[in-house]
Amino acid sequence: MDDPNFAHVSAASRLADPAEGIGMDELGLAARNHALPLEALRYDVTPPGLHYVLVHFDIPPADAATWRLTVGGKVRTPLELSVDDLRRYPAVTHRVTMECAGNGRAGLTPRPVSQPWLNEAVGTADWTGVPLRTLLREAGVEPEAVEAVFTGADHGVERGVEQDYQRSLTVADATAEDPEVLVAYAMNGAPLPPQHGHPVRLVVPGWYGMAHVKWLRDITLTDTPFTGFQQAVAYRIRQEPDEPGEPVTRIAPRALMVPPGFPDFMTRTRVVRPGPQRLEGRAWSGRAPVAGVETSTDGGRTWHAAEMDDAGHPWAWRHWHATWDATPGHHVLSVRATDAEGHTQPLEQPWNRGGFANNLVQHVPVVCLAAGA
Amino acid sequence: MDDPNFAHVSAASRLADPAEGIGMDELGLAARNHALPLEALRYDVTPPGLHYVLVHFDIPPADAATWRLTVGGKVRTPLELSVDDLRRYPAVTHRVTMECAGNGRAGLTPRPVSQPWLNEAVGTADWTGVPLRTLLREAGVEPEAVEAVFTGADHGVERGVEQDYQRSLTVADATAEDPEVLVAYAMNGAPLPPQHGHPVRLVVPGWYGMAHVKWLRDITLTDTPFTGFQQAVAYRIRQEPDEPGEPVTRIAPRALMVPPGFPDFMTRTRVVRPGPQRLEGRAWSGRAPVAGVETSTDGGRTWHAAEMDDAGHPWAWRHWHATWDATPGHHVLSVRATDAEGHTQPLEQPWNRGGFANNLVQHVPVVCLAAGA
Numbered sequence: 001m002d003d004p005n006f007a008h009v010s011a012a013s014r015l016a017d018p019a020e021g022i023g024m025d026e027l028g029l030a031a032r033n034h035a036l037p038l039e040a041l042r043y044d045v046t047p048p049g050l051h052y053v054l055v056h057f058d059i060p061p062a063d064a065a066t067w068r069l070t071v072g073g074k075v076r077t078p079l080e081l082s083v084d085d086l087r088r089y090p091a092v093t094h095r096v097t098m099e100c101a102g103n104g105r106a107g108l109t110p111r112p113v114s115q116p117w118l119n120e121a122v123g124t125a126d127w128t129g130v131p132l133r134t135l136l137r138e139a140g141v142e143p144e145a146v147e148a149v150f151t152g153a154d155h156g157v158e159r160g161v162e163q164d165y166q167r168s169l170t171v172a173d174a175t176a177e178d179p180e181v182l183v184a185y186a187m188n189g190a191p192l193p194p195q196h197g198h199p200v201r202l203v204v205p206g207w208y209g210m211a212h213v214k215w216l217r218d219i220t221l222t223d224t225p226f227t228g229f230q231q232a233v234a235y236r237i238r239q240e241p242d243e244p245g246e247p248v249t250r251i252a253p254r255a256l257m258v259p260p261g262f263p264d265f266m267t268r269t270r271v272v273r274p275g276p277q278r279l280e281g282r283a284w285s286g287r288a289p290v291a292g293v294e295t296s297t298d299g300g301r302t303w304h305a306a307e308m309d310d311a312g313h314p315w316a317w318r319h320w321h322a323t324w325d326a327t328p329g330h331h332v333l334s335v336r337a338t339d340a341e342g343h344t345q346p347l348e349q350p351w352n353r354g355g356f357a358n359n360l361v362q363h364v365p366v367v368c369l370a371a372g373a
Numbered sequence: 374m375d376d377p378n379f380a381h382v383s384a385a386s387r388l389a390d391p392a393e394g395i396g397m398d399e400l401g402l403a404a405r406n407h408a409l410p411l412e413a414l415r416y417d418v419t420p421p422g423l424h425y426v427l428v429h430f431d432i433p434p435a436d437a438a439t440w441r442l443t444v445g446g447k448v449r450t451p452l453e454l455s456v457d458d459l460r461r462y463p464a465v466t467h468r469v470t471m472e473c474a475g476n477g478r479a480g481l482t483p484r485p486v487s488q489p490w491l492n493e494a495v496g497t498a499d500w501t502g503v504p505l506r507t508l509l510r511e512a513g514v515e516p517e518a519v520e521a522v523f524t525g526a527d528h529g530v531e532r533g534v535e536q537d538y539q540r541s542l543t544v545a546d547a548t549a550e551d552p553e554v555l556v557a558y559a560m561n562g563a564p565l566p567p568q569h570g571h572p573v574r575l576v577v578p579g580w581y582g583m584a585h586v587k588w589l590r591d592i593t594l595t596d597t598p599f600t601g602f603q604q605a606v607a608y609r610i611r612q613e614p615d616e617p618g619e620p621v622t623r624i625a626p627r628a629l630m631v632p633p634g635f636p637d638f639m640t641r642t643r644v645v646r647p648g649p650q651r652l653e654g655r656a657w658s659g660r661a662p663v664a665g666v667e668t669s670t671d672g673g674r675t676w677h678a679a680e681m682d683d684a685g686h687p688w689a690w691r692h693w694h695a696t697w698d699a700t701p702g703h704h705v706l707s708v709r710a711t712d713a714e715g716h717t718q719p720l721e722q723p724w725n726r727g728g729f730a731n732n733l734v735q736h737v738p739v740v741c742l743a744a745g746a
Contacts, residue, residue: 008703008740009637009644021394027403027479028641031491034407039431040567047566049422050432057636058412059423106400114639118404158638193420194413263430264383265531266487268401271382330381367381 005160012159013241013353015110022106026116035120041258041281044124044319045095048193051123052209054100054115055195056165056230057156060215064191064199069183073149073220076140083199086185089130094182094205095313097124097284101208101235101248105355112355119256119362124282124316125196127203129184133175135219141171145221148174149228150202153215161229167213168226169204179205179315183216205315206250206286208357210235237352245352251286252359253345255293255320255337259364270366273373277324279306282317285339292338293320299332300347300361306335326368333364383533386614386726388483395479399489408493414631414654417497417692418468421566424496425582427473427488428568429538429603430529433588437564437572442556446522446593449513456572459558462503467555467578468686470497470657474581474608474621478728485728492629492735497655497689498569500576502557506548508592514544518594521547522601523575526588534602540586541599542577552578552688556589578688579623579659581730583608610725618725624659625732626718628666628693628710632737643739646746650697652679655690658712665711666693672705673720673734679708699741706737 016023022030033054040050064083071079100121105112107119136148147168154165174181182203185192192198197214204211210230226232236245258281261272283293289311294303306322324333338344345361389396395403406427413423437456444452473494478485480492509521525538547554555576558565565571570587577584583603599605609618631654634645656666662684667676679695697706711717718734 006637006644009640009642011639021396022400023394024479025639025641027395027400027489028491029639030400030403031408031489031493032410035404037405037428037432037568042434043567047421047568049424049426049566049568051422053422055410056638058632059410061415106397116400116404118401120404156635156638157644162635162644193422194416195410195420195422259431262529262535264379265429265529266384266398266402267382268398269382271379271530271535 006157006162010157010160014113015353016113018110022116023113026113029115033115035117036123038120038256039258041256045126045188046123048187048196051125052100052121053195054121054209055154056158057154059194060153060155062153062194062198062215067199069200069216069218071135071139071219074142074145074223075221076142077138079135079139083185086130086183086200089134091128092131092180092182093126093128094180094203095124095126095316096203096205097122097315097317098209098212099251099254101210101356102354104358104360107360108349108351108355108358112353114355122256125187126189127182127184128186128189129182129203132181132183135183136175141221144223145171146224147171147222147226149220149222149226150213150216151218152213153217158229159233163229165213165230166228167211167230169211208248208251210248234354235356236354237356238354239352241353248356251284252357253283253285253287253290253337253339253343254359255281255283255335256362257281257333257335257364261366270364272326272366272368274326274328274368274371277326278321279324279333280319280321281335283320283337284317285337285343287343288339288341289314290318290337291340294336295322296334297324297331299363300334328368328370331366331368333366334361336361378533379530379535383530385532387486388726389486391483395489396486399486402488406488408490409496411493411629412631414629418499418561419496421560421569424498425473425494426568427494427582428527429531430527432567433526433528435526435571435588440572442573442589442591444508444512444592447515447518447596448594449515450511452508452512456558459503459556459573462507464501465504465553465555466499466501467553467576468497468499468689469576469578470495470688470690471582471585472624472627474583474729475727477731477733480733481722481724481728481731485726487728495629498560499562500555500557501559501562502555502576505554505556508556509548514594517596518544519597520544520595520599522593522595522599523586523589524591525586526590531602532606536602538586538603539601540584540603542584581621581624583621607727608729609727610729611727612725614726621729624657625730626656626658626660626663626710626712626716627732628654628656628708629735630654630706630708630737633739643737645699645739645741647699647701647741647744650699651694652697652706653692653694654708656693656710657690658710658716660716661712661714662687663691663710664713667709668695669707670697670704672736673707701741701743704739704741706739707734709734
């Protein structure tokens with residue numbers, strides 16, 4: 001079969017018809033790539049299996065003992081590093097909140113057909129590794145280098161393009177002091193789990209997940225900007241399919257709450273009984289520190305400042321809490337974050353063809369029973 | 374709000390219309406409860422985050438330091454045990470393959486509306502704990518006891534019934550030597566992750582997942598059979614909604630393969646290039662040891678015996694492998710298991726209203742490119 005464009009395998013991106021249910025292809029992605037169950041917002045650091053994960057193709061087989069990370073291209077001294085070599089550098093740990101750029105996509109109208117995230121594609125971990133700038137200093141970046149291109153071992157086809165997963169950063173972003181990019185080999189103090197990039201991945205604090213290349217096997221410094229699929233075709237904010245669009249970069253502010261009370265199995269509607277209810281959750285932004293969190297118990301008409309705990313980790317979410325005096329009836333609870341640069345969350349849906357960087361305010365319907373019911 | 378039947382929250386079970394896409398309620402469950410990405414069949418023991426998980430309601434907050442498991446009802450000596458108390462008994466570890474009773478449900482026509490599993494709701498772990506029969510011997514089961522009822526801390530509403538998740542086993546099953554039921558506190562050598570029942574769960578080798586009660590807080594011996602929701606209403610094999618149905622118990626045989634080659638991101642269609650391809654995967658049955666695995670490369674018309682590795686763990690899956698000489702064109706690969714009692718997998722869909730115990734043969738469409746493409 002001569003199928004150079006993978007026409008028998010792959011299709012162009014598309015939008016769902018307004019009444020179209022989630023398709024079996026979208027379900028296939030939802031079954032593989034999981035979100036953070038919102039009650040897991042209670043953990044400062046998300047355990048593996050609760051932290052969201054998105055794998056473009058397959059989790060590749062990887063043997064930490066034989067893995068090599070190469071650093072080449074426009075450098076004076078190409079490097080080839082084993083995991084043990086990486087562990088010999090002074091270790092640095094950053095607590096980082098990571099969110100998928102497509103978080104919220106399944107709630108959009110029209111819905112971009114892709115991984116159908118609701119609003120739970122997030123997690124926070126302690127990532128340990130070597131600062132990327134340490135490795136780049138050792139390799140010696142040539143003056144003409146403008147970008148570092150990161151290649152993972154994840155291989156497949158997307159919209160007709162066979163590829164290893166690749167993304168780039170400018171040399172300025174790759175070597176910044178803050179946020180400091182890590183070549184990470186541990187998550188929460190243990191070797192990376194397979195689905196989080198075992199044995200080596202990139203961690204780019206403040207950026208959406210697509211930048212944190214997993215199963216990292218090569219870093220190449222280039223003297224022209226990278227135009228590969230995941231940089232120039234995917235992960236662009238576009239209204240029309242043929243415009244170049246703006247790149248997806250840092251995480252827009254978002255707050256989420258642990259849904260109070262208990263759920264119905266199928267509808268996930270929350271049930272509480274009358275009286276004071278503690279509302280709590282997390283808020284984050286990859287653009288600037290979170291400056292405020294507000295809650296609403298009337299679907300977003302009125303807002304009240306929540307209490308925030310100290311921000312000990314600049315690139316991780318902050319815990320917030322508030323009290324709600326529940327009374328019998330139907331309620332819609334909401335929460336929104338604002339960061340120090342004044343970015344906040346919209347009440348009307350932002351929309352783009354990829355469903356990226358969506359940070360619509362969360363709404364949690366709650367039924368409060370009568371006293372004694 | 375006086376809503377004793379939770380009519381504002383909960384609905385009866387239903388079947389999807391034939392053309393109805395996956396609903397937002399089903400997607401909400403799929404985003405929370407994840408399957409095993411099929412390439413993770415390569416691991417003998419499934420790491421957390423890749424092992425399937427199904428939580429009926431919410432993962433409950435749990436503090437291992439203050440957790441208590443009570444054993445009461447028709448016993449001579451009621452027990453109250455901390456996790457440290459459990460750890461003082463001689464530890465037993467069993468490698469167990471666990472599968473959700475609803476695995477395969479989303480492929481059924483008509484589709485029961487519930488957790489929409491494809492065919493990947495499975496995983497294998499090393500579970501460590503105390504044999505349940507050790508605890509029951511210490512408590513002293515009264516002669517009139519017929520069942521042990523297990524209560525987890527997971528609380529919610531399902532089809533109008535507010536409940537803690539509860540299931541029972543007969544005293545005979547609860548105290549059997551083989552399979553030996555465990556009160557487990559470790560998974561793969563580490564404390565249970567939150568989503569797998571931290572700090573204590575039941576493990577019932579050979580049974581579908583609904584029997585392995587997570588966040589176990591009470592065991593009550595009863596002199597009448599348990600008729601709670603998850604025993605008498607859910608997890609019954611029925612053709613009509615009003616018949617009592619047969620209980621769901623042990624796992625029907627199934628084999629799955631690691632899809633060969635590499636995938637398209639959206640369709641998950643597999644792509645290979647011509648030449649020998651290693652096919653491999655796992656096969657299991659909770660009814661009897663797996664006696665044979667066969668593969669088909671023509672959509673199930675002809676079958677060929679696969680090689681099986683030694684079965685070192687009677688309640689865990691067995692690895693199998695075969696070779697396929699791929700030629701250009703479209704192919705459908707399949708695999709099926711047969712156990713020592715002669716149970717095997719159907720090529721035509723078995724159907725029941727809950728979508729339980731479905732073990733339809735897996736079909737993996739593969740596109741083999743032309744040589745050099």
